[in-house]
Amino acid sequence: MSARRFSRRTFLGSVVAGAAAGPFVWTPARAQGFTWKRFQGKELFLLLTKHPFIDVLEKNIPEFESLSGMRVKWETLPEIQARQKMTVEMTANSGGIDAFFTSLHVEKKRFWKAGWYHPLNKFLADTSLTSPDFDWNDFTPGAKAGVTQSDGSISALAAFVDANVFFYRKDLFGPKGLTPPKTLADLEPLVQKLHAPPGTYGIVLRGLKNANATQYPSILFPMGGTYLKDGKAALDSKEQVAALEMYTRLLRQYGPPGVVNFNWYECSASFMQGQVAIYMDGVNFASQFEDAAKSRVVGKVGYAVLPSGPGGHFSPIYITGMAVSSQSASKEAAYLFTQWATNKANMIRELMAGVGVGRTSTWDSAEVKAKPKMPADWYQAYQASLKIGRQGLPEIVGVTEYRDIIGVAIQKGIEGAPAAQVLAQAQKDFQDLLNRTEG
Amino acid sequence: MVRGGAWRRRLSTAGFYALAGVFMLPTVFVFYWMLTLSLKPQIEATAYPPSFVRFTVTLAGYREVFTKYPFFLYTWNSLVVATGCTLLGLAVGLPAAYSIARWRQQRLAVVILVARIIPGIAYLIPWYIFFRSLRMVDTYGALILTHLIVGLPIIIWVMISFFEDVPADLEDAALIDGCSHLGVFWRVALPLVKPGVVATAILSFVFSWNNFLFSVILAGRQTRTLPIAVYNMISYEEINWGTLAAAATLITLPVLLVALLAQRHIVTGLTFGAVKQ
Amino acid sequence: MSLGRRAHRHAAWLFPAPAVLLVAAIIVYPIVYTGWMSLQEWFASSLTRPRFIGLANYGKIVLGDARFREAVARTVYFTIVAVAAETLLGVAMALLFNREFWGRGLLRTLAILPMVATPTAIALVFVMMYHPTLGVANYLVTTVGLSPFRWTYSSDTALYALALVDVWQWTPLIMLIALAGLASLPREPYEAAHLDGASARQAFWHITLPLLRPTLVVAILFRAIDALKTFDIIFVMTQGGPANATETINLLLFNQAFSYFNMGYAASMAVALFALVMGSSLILIKVRRSTAW
Known part of the structure; x- marks a missing residue:
């Protein structure tokens, strides 16, 4: 993967052309029918991330190889290391990566501004490059918005769509005649009733900084809070204060000991060992709850949509996708892979393995309905959540920095600091960040 | 054993072993825990109260490690890189340490140390650019050279102390007898510092074995080293404790075998290797 | 010995030459690159070049960045706690086990x-052991009658739990x-001391420890360098939390x-961390030299 060089001018040109898409009307060199074999004999290199979606996809890559006649090499690294490798390769302008898996909720604007995504608009519009049955409009509006930048350029094709949902212990709710909360106001009394330490703790949510930032909007959004108001930081609004106050109070009073530094694995371990009554987190965690080799609460877990609040009813969603690298020398061939990885057939396979996807048709496919892997209320909760889905994190360049800023505020809150005070600091840091990186 | 002092001789054997047990218990326990985790089904790995002896034994974790990852390839890569790094480190490091000790070249010693002091993260991008231009990305060569940064300084620095303890009279006598400096180093000094060589070789091997940072960037699919396998056990939405612990156990195993095989050397080196007669 | 001296002059640079050249070959470019990058503002973009901003990055880490300053203090504290404990325990164990x-x-x-x-892997095993309600650590602690700890799950104890x-x-x-x-200590001083009627304790303080010092200082030096640069275990176990209670320089x-893709700023931090470690090392080297060189 060393020999491919790509001059700076060329790729700058292609990015500009893709982004503007106005005067550069591109005429396909070979305007003919679509064929998977078009780039037969080429070799692709993919940088993939360790992820349930990829676990399923990897198994089928040989199928793509025989379909396209291309050779595919890939490497699957844990997310942090994959991002590190991506950064180093792109910084060195190596051209070694043709397509990559991207966590759009973190990388979308950052990678776009860095010019690492090759815009896919023209490819999607090109009938010689896009299979007739691909059907872009099959993606949910949320999934489409999640991969589209503010100037309309499409940076990736949506793969996995995560949504935050409400997990609860039916066996604890039932005898007390309790039901999942409709509103945030119902939540706290409910938690209180279920809280019976040390046997059962009322609720668990992520406490660890950065990790907690994807769960915080489960309270923040219905409370009416937003990250930005008129392009300015809005972390000190009264909705924010109320939300952080509630998030941290719930954990301080009804969370298991040490929850302040709980990442998802501590949270889900507590829940699966039966120590916690309520858990709100990504829908995908559920597949292990129903695995008897891992969980003591098999069959006892109920799935529901998150409660609504004065600000409305939302489910924070997070989208990952397959993207084509702007430095690739075989962008069209890489696009073929990207397209194949997110086509209907593969998405059905994903859903059957319990990985949520943002393609409408898959949810009603006969195959999925015939062999449901999860309980019915899981599918209902998931689908309902997608309908009220809202991007869970601010769409800014410095997402990770934001996550650290709010994350620290939440942790300080859990350890007892007043919400207004920690948010005042967070507001200052966040506005600083926006001044530095936006605009 | 004169140098031990009288009080220790009075310490009864029972007391000694009790004390040794107290010191070594934490070491043993963590490994015991890792081993049991690797054999427990997931549900029992996180159970509370924890089970110490009675639990369901499963080899699922080990099976997964071997089926999901090219474990043997990774192990082989780690072996090649760690051995290469150690041998190269000894080949260039021993003469350097000797020279620094014999001719008091403190500045050189500090220069070597600089390599180790630079934060590893700062190396990543420049090294990638550098080795790419040499077409050495995804080769053992690049990994061995970069791992030298972690192995070589400790070889040199620890060996300086050992070479300093070699009596100058012995060397001078050999020089007067017509021996070259290389001869003195090879035939007089080196045999006397064998314990140090063994100890530092092990350290260098271990540091290289566990290095992860450089391998992510400079290795490719064919040269990837072992520690990445452990990271791979942490997936997006679950940590499979059994598999993780199995991978950790397996990664520790080869070095443990090396340690066992070389044990006689280590023991002789560290205890009877009396430098001064 | 004129012949010997001439040969010596050659040997004195020939012996260390391969090591020095090899190390230089792989570190010169990174040093130049990092130094240069530390004077730029650049967010790893393919679309814009790094922008030269002089010493602004350094000005910011020294004067403007409270998070960095706290990380420096924390890093030093962590290193002192960990290395001091290791040295005391390690020497005690060596003395204990230095026998048949x-x-x-x-x-x-x-x-x-x-x-x-x-x-x-070890860090992850500890994560599980430290779990406040499911971990074996608290099980053992409560079994011997103590009240459970929060380990890495509280600002008060997290740094110590990591040091552990x-x-x-x-x-x-x-x-x-x-x-x-x-093992390499000479016997004569002990024999002499024994004849003089010195106690074992005196022999330890006045003979063993001074003779052991050069070797020990090297061990401490390397431990301190590594502890100042600790990354893996903190990253796995706390990611710097709770709040920033365990965020060390390397993590930042x-x-x-x-x-954050703040390449220039990160480079200036790398240089600062280098300076900190280098400074501490020189102090330790001085300690060593006062005995050996």
Whole structure:
């Protein structure tokens, strides 16, 4: 993967052309029918991330190889290391990566501004490059918005769509005649009733900084809070204060000991060992709850949509996708892979393995309905959540920095600091960040 | 054993072993825990109260490690890189340490140390650019050279102390007898510092074995080293404790075998290797 | 000895030459690159070039960045706690084990184990052991009658809980190096001291420790360098939390480079961390030199 060089001018040109898409009307060199074999004999290199979606996809890559006649090499690294490798390769302008898996909720604007995504608009519009049955409009509006930048350029094709949902212990709710909360106001009394330490703790949510930032909007959004108001930081609004106050109070009073530094694995371990009554987190965690080799609460877990609040009813969603690298020398061939990885057939396979996807048709496919892997209320909760889905994190360049800023505020809150005070600091840091990186 | 002092001789054997047990218990326990985790089904790995002896034994974790990852390839890569790094480190490091000790070249010693002091993260991008231009990305060569940064300084620095303890009279006598400096180093000094060589070789091997940072960037699919396998056990939405612990156990195993095989050397080196007669 | 001296002049640069050249070959470019990058503002973009901003990055880390300053203090504190504990325990164990006894081979093998175990794996095992309600650590603690700790799950104890992992892993290194040092000690001073009627304690303070010092200082030096740069275990176990209670320089540096993509700023932090470690090392080297050189 060393020999491919790509001059700076060329790729700058292609990015500009893709982004503007106005005067550069591109005429396909070979305007003919679509064929998977078009780039037969080429070799692709993919940088993939360790992820349930990829676990399923990897198994089928040989199928793509025989379909396209291309050779595919890939490497699957844990997310942090994959991002590190991506950064180093792109910084060195190596051209070694043709397509990559991207966590759009973190990388979308950052990678776009860095010019690492090759815009896919023209490819999607090109009938010689896009299979007739691909059907872009099959993606949910949320999934489409999640991969589209503010100037309309499409940076990736949506793969996995995560949504935050409400997990609860039916066996604890039932005898007390309790039901999942409709509103945030119902939540706290409910938690209180279920809280019976040390046997059962009322609720668990992520406490660890950065990790907690994807769960915080489960309270923040219905409370009416937003990250930005008129392009300015809005972390000190009264909705924010109320939300952080509630998030941290719930954990301080009804969370298991040490929850302040709980990442998802501590949270889900507590829940699966039966120590916690309520858990709100990504829908995908559920597949292990129903695995008897891992969980003591098999069959006892109920799935529901998150409660609504004065600000409305939302489910924070997070989208990952397959993207084509702007430095690739075989962008069209890489696009073929990207397209194949997110086509209907593969998405059905994903859903059957319990990985949520943002393609409408898959949810009603006969195959999925015939062999449901999860309980019915899981599918209902998931689908309902997608309908009220809202991007869970601010769409800014410095997402990770934001996550650290709010994350620290939440942790300080859990350890007892007043919400207004920690948010005042967070507001200052966040506005600083926006001044530095936006605009 | 004169140098031990009288009080220790009075310490009864029972007391000694009790004390040794107290010191070594934490070491043993963590490994015991890792081993049991690797054999427990997931549900029992996180159970509370924890089970110490009675639990369901499963080899699922080990099976997964071997089926999901090219474990043997990774192990082989780690072996090649760690051995290469150690041998190269000894080949260039021993003469350097000797020279620094014999001719008091403190500045050189500090220069070597600089390599180790630079934060590893700062190396990543420049090294990638550098080795790419040499077409050495995804080769053992690049990994061995970069791992030298972690192995070589400790070889040199620890060996300086050992070479300093070699009596100058012995060397001078050999020089007067017509021996070259290389001869003195090879035939007089080196045999006397064998314990140090063994100890530092092990350290260098271990540091290289566990290095992860450089391998992510400079290795490719064919040269990837072992520690990445452990990271791979942490997936997006679950940590499979059994598999993780199995991978950790397996990664520790080869070095443990090396340690066992070389044990006689280590023991002789560290205890009877009396430098001064 | 004129012949010897001439040969000496050559040998004195020939012997270390391969090591120095090899090291130089692989570190010169990174040094130049990092130094240059530390004077730029650049967010790893393919679309814009790095922008030269002089010493602004350094000005910011020294004057403007409270998070960095706190990280420096924390890093130093962590290092002192961990390395001091390792040295005390390691020397104590070396003295204890520096004798003939049944099972010595086993013991040494055991001592090597923590060092060779992959830090990430060990860190994860500790994560599970430290879990406040499911972990075996609190089970053991409560079994002996103490009240449970929060370990890495509280701002008050997290740094110590991390130091404990470091101590667990690296005390054997100090022990092994100290054992090697003990093995190479001359016998004459002890015999003389014995004849003079010195107690074992006096012999330890006045003979063993001074003779052991050069070897020990090297061990401490390397431990301190590594402890100042600790990354793996903190990253796996706390990611710097709760709040920023365990965020060390290296962790902040990693975030600046690979999470915030603030390449220039990260480079200036790398230089600052280098300066800190280099400074501490020179102090230690001075301690060593006062005995040996």
